[in-house]
Amino acid sequence: MEYLNVYASKLIPERELFASGHKACQGCAPALALRYLLKAAGPNTIVCNATGCMEIISSAYPDISWGVPWIHVAFENAAAVASGVEAGIKALQRKGKISKGKVNIIAIGGDGATFDIGMGPLSGLLERGHDVLYLCYDNEAYMNTGIQRSSGTPKYASTTTSPAGDVIPGQQTVKKDLAQIAIAHQVSYVATASTSYPVDFIEKVKKALATDGAKLIHIFAPCPTGWRAKPKDIIKLGRLAVQTGLFPIYEYCNGRYKMTFDLPFLKSIKYYLKIQGRYRHLTEEMIKELDEDLKQRYRWLETLARETKEAK
Amino acid sequence: MGKRKGIESSIALADAAAMCRVDGISAYPITPQTHIVEHLSEWVNDGKLDAEFVPVDSEHSAMSAACGLSSVGARTFTATSSQGLALMHEILFIASSMRFPMVMAVANRALSAPISIWNDHSDIMAERDIGWIQLFAENGQECFDLTPLCFRVSEDKRVVLPSLLNFDGFIVSHMIEPIEYWDQEQFDAFLPPFEPQIRLDVKNPTTMGVVGVPEIYYETKMVHHDALRKAKAVVKEGFAELEKTVGRKYEVVEKYKADDAEVALTILGSLAETAMTAVDNLRKKGHKVGLVRPRLWRPFPDEEFIEAVSNIPVLGVADRAYTFGAAHHPVASEVKSVLFNEEKRPKVLEFVLGIGGRDVKVEEFEEMFMKMIKVKDGAKPFGIEYVGVR
Ligand SMILES: Cc1ncc(C[n+]2csc(CCOP(=O)(O)OP(=O)(O)O)c2C)c(N)n1
Ligand code: SF4
Ligand SMILES: [Mg+2]
Numbered sequence: 122m123e124y125l126n127v128y129a130s131k132l133i134p135e136r137e138l139f140a141s142g143h144k145a146c147q148g149c150a151p152a153l154a155l156r157y158l159l160k161a162a163g164p165n166t167i168v169c170n171a172t173g174c175m176e177i178i179s180s181a182y183p184d185i186s187w188g189v190p191w192i193h194v195a196f197e198n199a200a201a202v203a204s205g206v207e208a209g210i211k212a213l214q215r216k217g218k219i220s221k222g223k224v225n226i227i228a229i230g231g232d233g234a235t236f237d238i239g240m241g242p243l244s245g246l247l248e249r250g251h252d253v254l255y256l257c258y259d260n261e262a263y264m265n266t267g268i269q270r271s272s273g274t275p276k277y278a279s280t281t282t283s284p285a286g287d288v289i290p291g292q293q294t295v296k297k298d299l300a301q302i303a304i305a306h307q308v309s310y311v312a313t314a315s316t317s318y319p320v321d322f323i324e325k326v327k328k329a330l331a332t333d334g335a336k337l338i339h340i341f342a343p344c345p346t347g348w349r350a351k352p353k354d355i356i357k358l359g360r361l362a363v364q365t366g367l368f369p370i371y372e373y374c375n376g377r378y379k380m381t382f383d384l385p386f387l388k389s390i391k392y393y394l395k396i397q398g399r400y401r402h403l404t405e406e407m408i409k410e411l412d413e414d415l416k417q418r419y420r421w422l423e424t425l426a427r428e429t430k431e432a433k
Numbered sequence: 434m435g436k437r438k439g440i441e442s443s444i445a446l447a448d449a450a451a452m453c454r455v456d457g458i459s460a461y462p463i464t465p466q467t468h469i470v471e472h473l474s475e476w477v478n479d480g481k482l483d484a485e486f487v488p489v490d491s492e493h494s495a496m497s498a499a500c501g502l503s504s505v506g507a508r509t510f511t512a513t514s515s516q517g518l519a520l521m522h523e524i525l526f527i528a529s530s531m532r533f534p535m536v537m538a539v540a541n542r543a544l545s546a547p548i549s550i551w552n553d554h555s556d557i558m559a560e561r562d563i564g565w566i567q568l569f570a571e572n573g574q575e576c577f578d579l580t581p582l583c584f585r586v587s588e589d590k591r592v593v594l595p596s597l598l599n600f601d602g603f604i605v606s607h608m609i610e611p612i613e614y615w616d617q618e619q620f621d622a623f624l625p626p627f628e629p630q631i632r633l634d635v636k637n638p639t640t641m642g643v644v645g646v647p648e649i650y651y652e653t654k655m656v657h658h659d660a661l662r663k664a665k666a667v668v669k670e671g672f673a674e675l676e677k678t679v680g681r682k683y684e685v686v687e688k689y690k691a692d693d694a695e696v697a698l699t700i701l702g703s704l705a706e707t708a709m710t711a712v713d714n715l716r717k718k719g720h721k722v723g724l725v726r727p728r729l730w731r732p733f734p735d736e737e738f739i740e741a742v743s744n745i746p747v748l749g750v751a752d753r754a755y756t757f758g759a760a761h762h763p764v765a766s767e768v769k770s771v772l773f774n775e776e777k778r779p780k781v782l783e784f785v786l787g788i789g790g791r792d793v794k795v796e797e798f799e800e801m802f803m804k805m806i807k808v809k810d811g812a813k814p815f816g817i818e819y820v821g822v823r
Pocket of ligand 1: 174197230
């Protein structure tokens with residue numbers, strides 16, 4: 122974030138390794154995440170993609186968006202495939218069968234692929250410490266199959282399997298904390314990010330890739346289709362999620378937390394909720410509950426950041 | 434020539450995989466396969482094999498990591514059994530469709546429920562259609578010999594498909610037998626270094642595992658099926674080369690005293706060795722009985738099989754798995770469908786036996802043959818006989 126005040130276009134490589142013309146919806150933030158990711162990672166990169174929106178929109182043969190070697194095997198196993206790719210590259214380089222040199226290996230999965238069906242393989246990847254960056258783009262539901270709830274769907278959000286009914290008003294469970302799960306594996310680098318802060322995200326990707334071993338970035342990536350929001354509001358939503366404290370962005374590096382922003386105050390979440398159809402049914406009471414929960418979590422995280430900083 | 438060793442089949446199979454100079458192994462434990470991956474981890478941890486050993490979190494991940502290893506051009510090996518094979522199911526189709534020439538050893542074991550660690554073929558018969566080359570080894574020597582064969586065939590540029598080597602759990606996997614080892618030079622001559630045609634390479638980006646729109650999906654399946662059917666010729670070439678290398682003869686369809694047989698039995702796996710004793714005993718009594726065993730299960734060697742059985746009046750087929758609810762069990766349905774349009778074909782009688790580790794004795798095979806002889810002599814053919822079930 123040191124460079125955020127400098128003119129961004131000078132810092133971000135012009136070269137596009139994720140080609141436009143893919144099939145994502147208008148205003149798709151996950152697609153932005155991929156574009157920024159490859160700008161940060163550059164051409165010496167192999168991507169292992171889980172099934173999901175980003176895989177589907179980018180790889181309908183022969184219209185491929187990927188300018189780097191790319192593999193998709195299935196929905197739940199991007200972390201396991203990446204483990205194999207990393208191990209294979211390591212063995213072949215050591216045995217002199219392929220040329221030496223750093224290759225960035227990146228696994229990509231949506232919230233469903235990561236929080237739910239691929240949690241075991243992800244845990245395995247992190248625990249074994251493969252030199253892989255796992256990127257979870259979080260659009261808070263199974264979008265590719267038609268907006269079903271995942272364990273990354275926030276409380277009260279209406280999805281096609283957690284509909285806002287007359288009795289049960291949307292998702293009833295609290296969003297899983299992916300970054301904390303990754304941190305519990307004692308890996309050296311974990312970060313959260315938002316597609317609305319591209320320079321920050323790019324810096325985090327670079328830092329992650331410069332760190333040995335397994336690392337994870339969890340990026341908040343609004344989906345206009347699934348959230349029933351206007352494409353023009355997508356960047357705003359990604360910012361508000363951060364500024365309200367709903368999705369705090371931070372880094373965890375070798376035992377220390379660093380909040381990406383020092384927020385002097387947290388914005389109200391009312392507007393954030395209001396511009397999304399998935400929250401249309403919320404009552405004042407529910408909003409109050411969400412607000413209290415997020416403030417509590419935010420304070421907890423701030424304390425962690427303060428305490429681990431002091432422990433320097 | 435290599436040395437003869439008294440050794441457990443699983444250890445020999447693992448040694449063979451190591452001597453194939455594999456680059457990557459993904460592994461997850463399951464009885465009765467565990468000795469293979471345990472032994473390979475020793476090879477790696479003792480610094481005797483330069484390979485990456487990836488101790489994954491499940492068999493699903495084992496097969497997924499194997500795909501990853503293979504995608505960058507690593508010679509890849511894994512092994513499993515029963516529930517592990519079933520857990521891989523989804524990825525098995527993908528591994529073959531993405532044309533990853535890996536090799537997997539499968540210690541055949543019954544599928545749950547009830548949970549059973551004992552041998553039958555229900556695990557592999559449920560995976561018949563995964564698009565892999567599938568072979569059966571009947572003893573430890575065959576496990577050893579066929580491991581390099583699998584790599585050789587899989588990596589052949591005319592094939593580029595994964596191979597699966599079946600052998601009976603415990604009965605073969607844990608048996609200590611005299612096994613003739615090949616020298617490392619024999620391995621190296623028989624199995625040249627793996628040179629993939631495409632690999633994930635940052636200098637030459639490729640895309641693997643794309644979306645198959647209706648305009649291309651069908652053709653990818655056609656190409657896959659063709660490649661698998663044509664792999665039979667490459668397997669045969671490999672067998673011929675194997676014979677030149679170590680002097681042991683392998684056939685896609687193995688015959689035992691079948692040439693003049695009036696009654697023969699088709700059976701896969703190690704029980705064939707028990708059946709051989711029954712054949713020998715009955716031959717001594719003057720009965721013309723024999724065995725016809727497809728060693729190659731996929732691609733199914735239909736021409737060789739038809740040729741082997743067309744002059745035999747009565748053929749018994751022994752299945753070691755159920756196809757629940759079907760009129761015929763897996764090997765019998767294969768055999769019957771292969772023979773159906775043949776003008777000259779045996780009468781086919783069906784048996785189910787050796788389920789979930791149930792022992793089948795020599796005398797039981799003799800009884801089966803005697804029943805088949807009665808049919809040959811004019812008795813009415815019987816329906817499926819479930820041998821030894823209470
Ligand atoms: C084993 C398996 N189960 C279910 C599916 C169906 N499926 C494909 S993509 C997907 C949803 C993906 O959700 P997520 O990971 O959040 O990515 P998104 O589509 O939201 O980008 C589902 C359920 C599948 N392909 N494989
Ligand atoms: S549904 Fe959402 S995540 Fe999927 S392509 Fe459309 S905008 Fe992107
Ligand atoms: Mg999603």
